[in-house]
Amino acid sequence: MDPTTDKAGYTGRSGDADTARSSLEALRTEIAKAVVGQDPAVTGLVVALLCRGHVLLEGVPGVAKTLLVRALASALELDTKRVQFTPDLMPSDVTGSLVYDARTAEFSFQPGPVFTNLLLADEINRTPPKTQSSLLEAMEERQVTVDGTPRPLPEPFLVAATQNPVEYEGTYPLPEAQLDRFLLKLTIPLPSRQDEIDVLTRHSEGFNPRDLRAAGLRPVAGAADLEAARAAVAKTTVSPEITGYVVDLCRATRQSPSLTLGVSPRGATALLATARAWAWLTGRDYVIPDDVKALALPTLRHRVQLRPEAEMEGVTADSVINAILAHVPVPR
Numbered sequence: 001m002d003p004t005t006d007k008a009g010y011t012g013r014s015g016d017a018d019t020a021r022s023s024l025e026a027l028r029t030e031i032a033k034a035v036v037g038q039d040p041a042v043t044g045l046v047v048a049l050l051c052r053g054h055v056l057l058e059g060v061p062g063v064a065k066t067l068l069v070r071a072l073a074s075a076l077e078l079d080t081k082r083v084q085f086t087p088d089l090m091p092s093d094v095t096g097s098l099v100y101d102a103r104t105a106e107f108s109f110q111p112g113p114v115f116t117n118l119l120l121a122d123e124i125n126r127t128p129p130k131t132q133s134s135l136l137e138a139m140e141e142r143q144v145t146v147d148g149t150p151r152p153l154p155e156p157f158l159v160a161a162t163q164n165p166v167e168y169e170g171t172y173p174l175p176e177a178q179l180d181r182f183l184l185k186l187t188i189p190l191p192s193r194q195d196e197i198d199v200l201t202r203h204s205e206g207f208n209p210r211d212l213r214a215a216g217l218r219p220v221a222g223a224a225d226l227e228a229a230r231a232a233v234a235k236t237t238v239s240p241e242i243t244g245y246v247v248d249l250c251r252a253t254r255q256s257p258s259l260t261l262g263v264s265p266r267g268a269t270a271l272l273a274t275a276r277a278w279a280w281l282t283g284r285d286y287v288i289p290d291d292v293k294a295l296a297l298p299t300l301r302h303r304v305q306l307r308p309e310a311e312m313e314g315v316t317a318d319s320v321i322n323a324i325l326a327h328v329p330v331p332r
Contacts, residue, residue, distance in 0.1 A: 017232035023221035027075050030220045034071040035064050037195035044186045045072055050233050050277040053183025054139050054159040063188045065162045067209050069120045074212045077219035078117035085127035091134035095144045114138050117154055121161035125171045139181050183270055185302035236276040237286040241331035246272050252324045253304050258315050261305035271299045289330045
């Protein structure tokens with residue numbers, strides 16, 4: 001196919017899987033110009049894009065969750081919008097609404113911020129369930145229905161929702177049904193000492209997080225690369241042994257004495273999808289057990305529910321999943 005060149009100078013070749021992989025691998029280096037030390041989160045977001053999934057980002061305030069999504073959108077040259085979720089936010093503030101036009105005496109649809117490629121739903125647990133649920137159709141069906149008319153969302157489309165692991169007072173925890181709609185839950189940790197020194201050094205040298213172009217961040221991949229990559233991921237081979245391994249891991253969560261809720265078949269499907277995407281990103285056209293292990297925590301941690309007594313003893317979802325990974329036999 002013919003090369004495509006955008007206004008920022010990015011050149012890609014649509015339909016070339018090898019070029020797509022190289023371009024997506026370059027995202028880490030490019031995003032690192034703006035965000036320090038968050039390679040796992042960048043990889044998780046790319047995996048979600050390849051799987052047409054959505055991501056829940058959890059971290060304390062000030063760890064660059066918003067900057068990370070903006071940098072990803074800039075490096076992929078995708079449109080992005082941010083919605084600050086608050087207790088008074090209405091569903092129509094997210095999806096859009098019908099507006100009366102006095103000149104034509106007719107109602108016209110005014111698209112909401114959900115009509116974008118990367119939607120940053122900031123502090124999603126601070127808005128009531130009615131508004132949270134307004135995202136469900138958009139996330140699952142990739143469309144918004146207003147006044148009985150379905151309106152498709154742009155492609156690609158990803159919701160990156162953030163939530164604060166502290167200050168639960170006045171929040172509305174996401175119900176299990178909506179948590180299950182997120183492909184991955186990525187934890188954004190505090191930076192290491194050296195990473196924090198690098199952050200402060202950049203700011204002292206004039207880095208402006210609101211001007212990513214000035215920081216030297218440029219598009220290194222595009223929608224054509226994502227399309228080619230998704231097609232290649234769909235061809236990644238999964239052996240019966242790997243499928244059985246994924247099922248065994250998920251069934252083990254349902255039998256864990258520390259959990260009241262284990263991973264559903266939808267979660268097993270999600271783990272298989274993310275493992276395929278990771279296998280392709282690492283240069284293989286087949287899945288191995290290590291691919292499943294690598295994506296088990298971010299894919300499953302939000303799909304299980306701890307027993308209260310286990311939580312009081314300091315047990316976490318991650319520790320339960322790690323124990324299961326250690327005990328379930330690995331196929332040879």
